[in-house]
Amino acid sequence: xxxxxxxxxxxxxxxxxxxxxxxxxxxxxxxxxxxxxxxxxxxxxxxxxxxxxxxxxxxxxxxxxxxxxxxxxxxxxxxxxxxxxxxxxxxxxxxxxxxxxxxxxxxxxxxxxxxxxxxxxxxxxxxxxxxxxxxxxxxxxxxxxxxxxxxxxxxxx
Numbered sequence: 001x002x003x004x005x006x007x008x009x010x011x012x013x014x015x016x017x018x019x020x021x022x023x024x025x026x027x028x029x030x031x032x033x034x035x036x037x038x039x040x041x042x043x044x045x046x047x048x049x050x051x052x053x054x055x056x057x058x059x060x061x062x063x064x065x066x067x068x069x070x071x072x073x074x075x076x077x078x079x080x081x082x083x084x085x086x087x088x089x090x091x092x093x094x095x096x097x098x099x100x101x102x103x104x105x106x107x108x109x110x111x112x113x114x115x116x117x118x119x120x121x122x123x124x125x126x127x128x129x130x131x132x133x134x135x136x137x138x139x140x141x142x143x144x145x146x147x148x149x150x151x152x153x154x155x156x157x
Contacts, residue, residue: 001058003079006048008037014048017057018072023124024096025072028062041065049083051076061103063090071095071103078106 006014015032018025034044043065051059051073059073061080069090071077077095081103090107093100097119104110147155 001051001053001076001079003049003051003076003083005083006037006050010048010050011037013057014050014060017050017060021072025060027070027094028060028072031062031064031070047084049080051080061095063088067091069093069103071099073099077102081106 011032014037015029018029018032022029031044031046032048035042035046037048038045039047046062046064048060048062050057050061059071059076059080061069061071061073061077061084063069063084067088067090069081069084069092071080071093072095073080074096077099081090081093085107089109093103093109095103
């Protein structure tokens with residue numbers, strides 16, 4: 001395994017890797033689509049690094065303009081975090097739980113105070129499995145409102 005910072009020439013290969021990890025890489029994909037591979041201080045700018053197995057990307061991380069580190073690197077989050085955070089301490093780490101913990105440990109942040117530390121459960125749905133509710137298929141009127149506490153049972157169901 002080798003790891004390095006990415007350049008604009010790597011963007012097509014990076015996009016290909018991220019397409020294979022849609023559920024885990026939505027923020028990486030969005031930021032990349034908004035600004036490309038620009039390492040700057042404007043919104044969505046970021047410095048990207050990747051782990052390679054030969055010529056193939058096997059993990060990615062980015063440190064963004066807002067000092068958030070985002071990982072999508074099943075086996076190499078620690079190495080990529082260390083590569084990206086050489087001159088700053090990230091304000092936060094996002095990514096799959098184990099990868100975020102690996103990056104946190106690599107940066108020596110295990111004992112740091114956290115404003116928020118939570119494990120989010122990601123869910124995904126294949127588009128072919130999406131079922132459109134029957135009333136929408138029949139063209140019935142749809143009324144929208146904010147949910148209230150009275151809706152909790154229905155929402156949980």
